[in-house]
Amino acid sequence: MENKLTLEVITPYGELINEQVDEVYATGAEGDFGVFPGHCAFMTALRIGSLSYKKDGQTQYVFINRGYCEVLNDRVLVLVGSAEKVEEIDVERAKAALARAEERLRKAQAGEADIDHARAQAALERATIRIQLATKLIPR
């Protein structure tokens, strides 16, 4: 039998994915990376971004929050604070969040409000990637 990867995505709300897949791509702390069967033992932190995997020639996309990823013996373990499959993304909510984050950052720039810059920036990033994923703007 051909070699496969076991992909496990686990969040505080339970196991999102546990499947046999062919390839996995994700956004690591130091850049995007890809995993094929036979990959070396590997540990990294994940940034807010997208994770995709190929199974039977089909590519699936998942939105992931900050987290951790390890590859060991053809098993890809992803532990993240939250994750959503593309079809589960609430675009309207993401758009609202995007508008809110932009507004806050704009106010902060104008010196009108004292806000947590890192949090607004992270919110902006999450919303942008969610929207891009849901509207299939991220090509692979």
Place this chain on the structure above:
Amino acid sequence: MPTLRDIRKKIKAIQGTKKITSAMKMVAAAKLRKVQDSMLRYRPYATKMQQVLADLAGAVETRGDVPPILLRRPVKTVEVLVMTSDKGLCGAFNTNILRAAHKEINRLKGEGLNIVLSVVGRKARDYFKRRDFQLKNVWTGISGKLQYTHAQMIAQEMINAYVTEAVDEVVVIFNEFKSVIAQRVVINRLLPIGRIDSTPAEQPTFIPFTYEPRAPELFAMLLPIYIEIQIYRALLESQAAEEAARMTAMDNATKNCDELIRKTTLLANKVRQASITKELMDIVGGVEALKQSEG
């Protein structure tokens, strides 16, 4: 002597109360089940993450680069995080935790330490505001729609305070869910992180991982998650304990209603019998009087 009408009215009122308390008990039971389900779903994430961090800690320890949130320093200021519920009608749930928290604060103050207080839940906020405490952070409206992001937010605040040396220690006080009838007040130290607890590693053999970024940096990036995990667990425990306490309290209230209804019904019967007896006596008296006037 109350009239029969008054007593019947009272019974109706108690029956109404009973309907409400038994409905609230069922709602609490449903919510408890939901929280317990969340706890179950949460377990794999928490245990795996703890395992990863413990392994990393072992890998990093030998190199001597210690992230700031692991560093211990002389304690002058302690941040106390108290978790209560937003709503009442849950028995001694909030009273227990607030009493324990107050005692702990007094103990720490007695040792000459400064206290910074942060609270989760309206009940804690009201309690400490009434006693003129300064509150650094207040989080309300979490119970019922608890998300992991709440834990991330709270963890971020605590870590910031610790890293900027505004506080030298962080403790959390919450109700642990032991069983439906038992909750236990727990006082845990969050920061600085002592030893990372975990189950013994499955593979004790050394695996030559490629770390990206290098292990110490990766460890420092992931360490805040350890705090998040503990806070989220505490929040879940507290919620489960709250609903369990409410369930028990409402169950007792329903039983009390039954008892009251029984007693009041007894009283109603007595009053009814007394009035019947009185009427009979009146009639008999009247008949006797008539007989006498005829004879």
